[in-house]
Amino acid sequence: MAAGRRRFGSVRKRESGRYQVRYPGPDGRQRSAPDTFARKTDADRYLTMIEAQMMRGEWIDPERAKVTLGDYADRWITQRPGLRPRTVALYRWTLGKHIAPYLGGVDLGRLDTALIREWRANLLGNGVSVSMAAKAYRLLRAVLTTAVNEDELLRKNPCRIPGADQEKPAERPTLSMGQALKLAELMEDRYRALVLVTTFACLRWGEVSALQRQDVDADSGLIRVRQTYTEIRGAGLVLGPPKSRAGLRTVSVPAAILPALRTHLAAYVDDDPTALVFTGPNGRPIWRGNLNQLIGWSAAVGKLGVPGLHFHDLRHTGNTLAARTGASTRELMARMGHDSPQAAMIYQHATAEADRAIAQAVSDAVKAERRKAKKAAASKPEKKAKDKEAGKNRA
Template sequence: MAGKKRFGSVRQLPSGRWQVRYRDPATGLRRPDEKTYPTKTDAEIRLSQLEADITRGKWVDPDAGKTNFGEYADTWLKERGLADRTLERYEGVLRLYIKPTFGAGFVGEITTAKVRSWRAKLLEAKVGGATVAKSYRVLRAVLNTAVDDELIDRNPCRIPGADKEDSAERPVLTIEEVYGIADAIEPRYRALVLMAAFSTLRFGEFAALQRRDIDLELGIVRVRRAQAELQTGQLKVKRPKSEAGVRPVAFPASIVGELTEHLRWFGEPGSAGRVFVGPRGGRLRRSNFHDVWTAALDKSGLDFAHVLEETGADSVRFHDLRHTGNNLAADTGASTRELMHRMGHSTMDAALRYQHMRGDRDRLIAKGMDDAIKKSGIKPKKPRGRRKPPEDPKGTAGARD
């Protein structure tokens, strides 16, 4: 009953179905196809397809996909060389959202239909849309590597738009509101609030900032490193993960006096001294600063209901100062490329390509923000040579330890 062909053969099984047998290009041994077929014609068509795939180098070993996904994902994660915080986030995404569904199965068993079902169940379980999108991107990245490793023929993550995040709009504060929070917060953090709004650095970049990074005469802060706070509580200071993150950023002349006073009373001494420290001289921690920030919002007496209602946000966050500053910069006429530079979001190639325009144009952006501050009627503080530091409920002695 077996029909012979040069490349392989087909034969009818006792069940009446037809089996395809062909020579494995890797081992040279005969092997059966993964499926059987209802007719001899169907089997012969499949045999021709296999021969064509092997001839074109498109054949994928069916056994290659029989690799445990959970173990493969763990190996994938270790081999990425990711930054600590990114590694932590990816590990959490895999553990919480991906492995519960795919971890015990084989890589080759994951189909587009299964990915679609997995994503739908996450959304039905009220997992945030941004988290679902991130989980989808991580799964797709793992399976892209599986394609490269020839474990599967193609990536089953093929759902249009599943990788997109619809991030909620964040509040944009007025200059008066920024200064209202700065007035209400503990004195050692006043300059931090103003710099966050008018230089738009990230919290981790402020935590790693040193005196030598600030040029008060030119009104420029140079970002050279950033602090990462891991879930274990460990703090790590390292160079930003991309070249775009290493950048000079101009800030308005209106806050030079504020920053001068801050460095005098609260900054650590020496060129390598940290600009922003905690009340006992410890490093800034996002987890600890949250309570300070919340207390300042309450003490300011400002009503943020209007801006929260407009955006759908549940609270005003410290990071919203960065968002506010970026909007102020845009209002001065800054181009998209210039905004990306200030934010540290451009790619390495883009950062190098537009490096020639950074100095003068960025200072013009800062001047435009300065004009907006003056127009608001705020009268920034200037250095007055005080003999006593501003009142600090937790004292300043620790800052100089």
């Protein structure tokens, strides 16, 4: 069939009735559009767009994007610097479970927002939670961001769905000071200090489970956080540095719980500086997976009246209590082990709301007292008049 004559590229009508586009790249080689077009005007518009991209230096050779998303994402995870083993395992699981079965065989160059939107809708429609779909979406977006910004395989990231990256998890419960102390009392002696230290030193599970005797100074009340345990599927417990540079820190332990910590060290921890502080009866590290059964967690929180409480909520409780002391954002970041002020500000926001509630309650009490005083003042002239009238009558 005859091809249309143009200043840039050519449009050819195929026997099927659809239009094929060809155009020269900057290297002089001819390229074809990845798809044919139903109308000639659409084909012409495509060529105009390609020509404009070349003039602006934004054109990307579609041949380079002929790599499947599955292969590219797999290399991305392998080559990404600074990923912790647990993160690598999580990314590979997410890719294999939620991304590759739908999009793994699609070339990068054929990904568009409509296809991403359909993929996400399929996840949610098949029962995947909003939280898990958000995690998968964020991973996909990160992979494609590299394809755009670093490898220049795509002109723009097709992950452009508003709100798809948001998990909106349910608010986790926190304990009051009294509940936290009561929970520790409900634990066996071996695990009482574990609950107290995790809560009041604001430690993550991986951090508290990796503490060694040499990390704890029970006299001065200091705990040095320098390593963490991570559970990796297929590899077991892996000892490594904290999740961020800010995780390397020294935390002050409240003096009120030091006696329990000293008692624990004397009863359950060897004198060897490398001996783990918190272990099971066999002296081995405690796995997160068998924590509940080992320490009788479910029974204890049931007696406490907070059956949905998770062990991680102890750190959440400790962070909340720390924020209520009026500590600054920077001080909270240092204690929690966060690089970003976002988490600290969340706790401060919750504390600010509680403070506003206190202020409102005090304000209501002040108003009530003023109304009471005003009512009493208004009743005095009336009482005086009555007393005066009563005096006249007696006279």
